[in-house]
Amino acid sequence: MRNSKISKIRWSFIIFFIPVFLWLFLLIVLPHLELLRMSFLGKSGFTFKNYSAFFTEPIYWLTFVRTALYSILVTFIVLIIALPISFFITKVVNLRIQGVLSVLLLVPFWVSELIRVYGWMILLRESGVLNHFLVGIGLFKQPTEMLYNDITMIMGLVYTSMLFMIIPIIGVMESLDDALIEAAYDLGAKKMAIWREIIIPYSMPGIMSGSIIVFMLVLGSYLTPKLMGGKNSLWFTEQIYNQIITYFNWNQGAAFGFLLLALSSVIIWVALKLTKQDFRKVVK
Amino acid sequence: MKIALSVKDISKKFGNFTAVDNISFDVEDGKFFSILGPSGCGKTTLLRMIAGFLQPTTGTVEIGGKNMLGIEANKRPVNLIFQNLALFPMMNVYNNIAFGLRRRGEKGKSVEEKVNSMLGRVGLPDYGLKKINQLSGGQKQRVAIARSLVLEPSALLLDEPLGALDAKLREHMKIELKKLQVEVGTTFVYITHDQSEAMVMSDYVAVMNAGHFEQLDTPQHLYANPSSAFVAQFVGKNNKFIAKQRKDEKGNFFAETVDGQRFKIGRPIDLKKDDNFIELYVRPEAVIINPKIGKENLNILNVTVKAILFDGANSKLLVVPEKSEQELIVSLPQNKQFDYIKARDKIKIGWDPEAVVCFNKTDGKIYEEL
Numbered sequence: 001m002r003n004s005k006i007s008k009i010r011w012s013f014i015i016f017f018i019p020v021f022l023w024l025f026l027l028i029v030l031p032h033l034e035l036l037r038m039s040f041l042g043k044s045g046f047t048f049k050n051y052s053a054f055f056t057e058p059i060y061w062l063t064f065v066r067t068a069l070y071s072i073l074v075t076f077i078v079l080i081i082a083l084p085i086s087f088f089i090t091k092v093v094n095l096r097i098q099g100v101l102s103v104l105l106l107v108p109f110w111v112s113e114l115i116r117v118y119g120w121m122i123l124l125r126e127s128g129v130l131n132h133f134l135v136g137i138g139l140f141k142q143p144t145e146m147l148y149n150d151i152t153m154i155m156g157l158v159y160t161s162m163l164f165m166i167i168p169i170i171g172v173m174e175s176l177d178d179a180l181i182e183a184a185y186d187l188g189a190k191k192m193a194i195w196r197e198i199i200i201p202y203s204m205p206g207i208m209s210g211s212i213i214v215f216m217l218v219l220g221s222y223l224t225p226k227l228m229g230g231k232n233s234l235w236f237t238e239q240i241y242n243q244i245i246t247y248f249n250w251n252q253g254a255a256f257g258f259l260l261l262a263l264s265s266v267i268i269w270v271a272l273k274l275t276k277q278d279f280r281k282v283v284k
Numbered sequence: 285m286k287i288a289l290s291v292k293d294i295s296k297k298f299g300n301f302t303a304v305d306n307i308s309f310d311v312e313d314g315k316f317f318s319i320l321g322p323s324g325c326g327k328t329t330l331l332r333m334i335a336g337f338l339q340p341t342t343g344t345v346e347i348g349g350k351n352m353l354g355i356e357a358n359k360r361p362v363n364l365i366f367q368n369l370a371l372f373p374m375m376n377v378y379n380n381i382a383f384g385l386r387r388r389g390e391k392g393k394s395v396e397e398k399v400n401s402m403l404g405r406v407g408l409p410d411y412g413l414k415k416i417n418q419l420s421g422g423q424k425q426r427v428a429i430a431r432s433l434v435l436e437p438s439a440l441l442l443d444e445p446l447g448a449l450d451a452k453l454r455e456h457m458k459i460e461l462k463k464l465q466v467e468v469g470t471t472f473v474y475i476t477h478d479q480s481e482a483m484v485m486s487d488y489v490a491v492m493n494a495g496h497f498e499q500l501d502t503p504q505h506l507y508a509n510p511s512s513a514f515v516a517q518f519v520g521k522n523n524k525f526i527a528k529q530r531k532d533e534k535g536n537f538f539a540e541t542v543d544g545q546r547f548k549i550g551r552p553i554d555l556k557k558d559d560n561f562i563e564l565y566v567r568p569e570a571v572i573i574n575p576k577i578g579k580e581n582l583n584i585l586n587v588t589v590k591a592i593l594f595d596g597a598n599s600k601l602l603v604v605p606e607k608s609e610q611e612l613i614v615s616l617p618q619n620k621q622f623d624y625i626k627a628r629d630k631i632k633i634g635w636d637p638e639a640v641v642c643f644n645k646t647d648g649k650i651y652e653e654l
Binding site for chain 2: 197
């Protein structure tokens, strides 16, 4: 009797677990193990050369640091824009407009990232809409190239990742009781103090999960930096692409891939420690 | 006596709807003042205007003798206790109470001393480091009050803070709140739809209906001498008769109900309409069961007991007079004197004509029965 009951529970567990396990193991763990193995292989077997090349060639680690710093910067810019927008959508407008605004946020994501980036290029390039307009009203004497610099690239990254910050923050802010804000106000708090002491601490789980998603998306993004950043705005993913596709050096590319993975893990860990957030809570 | 809060000719309109209609009142320093009214009567709007969350359409609010016109809620010397208390869940008890002090720029020792002494005063001395979700309903209540009282407001405004508690705790907190108010001596302005809360705790009660005050009085006076039919119905239980006021040959006034019964009335009223219709109100405890013969002046009714509504000290009899459908409620003292009364018994009831209050008949329902 007892045995049959236990085996029954195990079967149902296994049935549900197998797809998850296969997905994780075959598509994520296995390729990564192979990449890890390759990252330690050279022409003559086992070597640390692929990793040491990263530290000896300044272009590699400079791109790496640049990518990390810009990703953090983009995450901050996205957060600073997303907070008031989320607050406006959840607390200021009425319920009907709230739905309309949420749909408006989603609409751009029905178009592929490539098309969206091309859209920006049509607007910003030398013969683009914005230049025509500015020259037309006489603000510019002649068209200027607005694409292919760091500022444009950051703007593009902020634009493409905004939604992934707003949605988790809206999720938490919706459960924020208006009375808490009124109570803080009643107890003498000014607007900035209400943001600092009530709204941001309350929204912290949403802010952190949004920041992790945005940070990882930006760190690993390829299309936007490649198309909008131009020659001088190298992104670390482009280095990986170059190694694997251009030079057929899979071993070097794999090593870079693992360095990027280590980087994102360390930065997220530090961010969670600094804000005293529990990873389990943030993921939930 | 010093006036803590003075409201003059205050009105609030939302579009065409008048939520608060020309109300004036003063609250003396250190008093427990209640505003009692059914839901939707405008009492929350009135309180929010005093707190500064709403601007009155017309009229002024003075707190401690100073006009509050144009002063925002975060600068007013009054604090509001919210219906759901609105404690900050991301802070512990200590930081909740210290919140207002820190916003004033107070730091270090003085904050610590004030918070700890306040925790002691509300009976939660070692609770500073507890999280809000670790507290019971009654403890949360006390933290919310402490959070406001630590700022030493001129008046504490309370928006039905007992509404969310269960019945047993509510009874307990009523007494706690009253004791706390006497102890700290702060002026409390309390709004509620529960007449028992208002009666038990208050020095003065204002009964509010449809945006205006029906009566402002002490709880005892309010109960004994309601000034309008609304107050008679809303405050405490009452038996209502619709009748015509008449005068007999000797010039004594009497009332004749629609069922044809005649009652003597002690305090006749000035009739406003030609149809002579009035409303009579008799309190259940004013009714005497099987009165002794000889008390000539009583109004006597022969009734049938429909049901015995046993509720300890609040036990009642539900009775129906002869040749009538109207149910009356009679207090049933639990002193074994009336244990012989059973359902379907025929008994006599009587009351002193002086115990009856009469009003001109009002049209329609004056409020939705809760």
